[in-house]
Amino acid sequence: MVDFSALTDTELTDFVKSGDQRAYIEIYDRYKTPLQQHAYKKLGNMAEVEDILQELFIYLWDKRETLTLTSSLSGYLFTAVRNRIFNLYYKKQRETTYLDSLQDFIDREEPATDLIMREKECSTIIEKEISALPPRMREVFLLSRNEGLTHKQIAERLGTSEQTVSTQIRNSLKILRVRLSSLFAWFLLL
Helix, strand or coil: CCCHHHCCHHHHHHHHHCCCHHHHHHHHHHHHHHHHHHHHHHHCCHHHHHHHHHHHHHHHHHCCCCCCCCCCHHHHHHHHHHHHHHHHHHHHHHHHHHHHHHHHHHHHCCCCHHHHHHHHHHHHHHHHHHHCCCHHHHHHHHHHHCCCCCHHHHHHHHCCCHHHHHHHHHHHHHHHHHHHHHHHHHHHHC
16 A cells, blocks of 8 residues: 655656545645645635635646646645635726726716616606596696696686596596506516
């Protein structure tokens, strides 16, 4: 039986290339702590360090058959950790830039194009439903809502009673509520 702890890095690498898990475990045991300490000095976050090391050792095992080392195993591993740290820094920088631009957008309070389009669609649907009301009911409703006239003013303008105006507005609101209820439910879901 082979004592893997006594083997050199080159010999361990050869065993790993042939698929020997014990050699792989020896490399892991031999380099985990030094790599962990090195990465922790750079990152200061143990969770990120553990993620980087796990990714590195998984990569090492997955690519074992095609792995070609141009330098020593330790040089390869420390360089791989350094590159993963750079990638992490780059990823964090992109995330920060994205979050900053998103916060700037939110702070400007500019409405999104999609929201503007939905608002136009809703307005068109509401106008269509209002235009589908009976003519006199539509006229009373528009005088009330668009021109802001009171029931008394509408009654005087149209030569009818306030009670008739009140009934027309109440009926128009009932009709519109029924016709537009699905629209508002849809709009609330967005």
